[in-house]
Amino acid sequence: MTNNNINTNQSSQKSTGNGMTVIVKTIARFIAGFIFLYGCYIILHGHLTPGGGFAGGVILSASFILLVLAFGAVEIRERSSYFFASIFESIGGLMFLFIALLGLLTGTFFFTNLLAKGTPLKILSAGIIPLANIAIGIKVGAGLLSIFLALAATHYLMKE
């Protein structure tokens, strides 16, 4: 019984623990920053160009998934990654709820558009739409990172 446990733990560690070759590690370290910047651009310009909160959030999570795939789960220390991902997901969800409740607090109905509308085609326009985009982007990004770490990088023991 204990022999089965040790064998499974070692084989699953060997498949995801050590990462890939030196070429892949160098290029992944270089490109992950650019992918993160592209995701932030798509979130912030969501009310002017195609994109918005959902597309930008998934691209943000893709930059972190690239780092985990290239370096292996052992080096990224997936316990602390779990912790930060769950904190950011909760922050994103609560921020979206708070923006929606601002309408009730100031006297009109739920989810009303109460900031200034501004001139069209500028980046600081359209009321609460950029803030809601940021909240959804953080939430979707952190949630998909949690799903990936649970499916692919957990060192689980086969206790019955």
Add this chain to the structure above:
Amino acid sequence: MIELYLLSIAMLAAAIVAIEIKDLLAAAVAMGIVGFSVAIMFILVQAPDLAIVQIVVEILTVVFFAAAILKTTHTDTTIGKGIQTEAIFPVITFFIFGTLFILLTIYGIRALPPFGSPIMKVASHYIEYGLAQTGASNIVSAIILDYRGYDTFGEAVVLFTSVLGVVTIMRVKGRI
């Protein structure tokens, strides 16, 4: 228009390959081909928001399938066993249900407006007054975050529930 027809034929061929092939990793790659064809068709139908989301979501789906396959087996061991008696009943059920489904769907498609000329009753109001009432230039963003914001709120709750489900099913005994 000719590109849409060619892409739909390629998409159907890749879908049939993804279901019938014996190696499971090749089935995941064929599903990736179907997803990319759907994304290119979204661009040709003038929907760039959907194309961006479809490409990144489809890449993540293929990564999740590959993670599930590499932890388990690589080949499908149920194909080469010949026709068995317990496989006749599902095939008959599918033929009956599939014929009924096709007949009712073609009867329903004849009632839709023809391809390329939709009835835009509510959408004409959104296009006409969208910029003045919300201030956003992207009309799809104005719809999902201002005119129909409840649906986006419900979607955030559903995504949170699915993350909770996956982390609970795959937990280590004891703490996470």
Add this chain to the structure above:
Amino acid sequence: MFLFIACILLIIIGLYAIITKRNILKIAIGFCMAEYGINLLFAFIGFKKNALAPIITQVDSVKNFVDPIPQALVLTAIVIGLGTTAVMLSLIIRIYEKYKTFDISEIRKLRG
């Protein structure tokens, strides 16, 4: 009309995989196929010939856009499909650990 029928054929191929296949991973692939087919059908319903994408680039110009409401509905449906697929795959990994096979007729016969 041919494009609508192509989408419905994709949905039927997905239903065929769910009903008749005996490998549990092929059933999960069938669910994903049916999702792609349904989203594509919605996007085709909102198409207007010789019209542009619904993004305003100059204020006070002539507005000839495709229908933006089906696009808004499909946008959340795509991300929810990803969540459904993730939950299915986590269940499949746990089933393999317990029974050591993907064949659903053998999973039904082993008890305990």
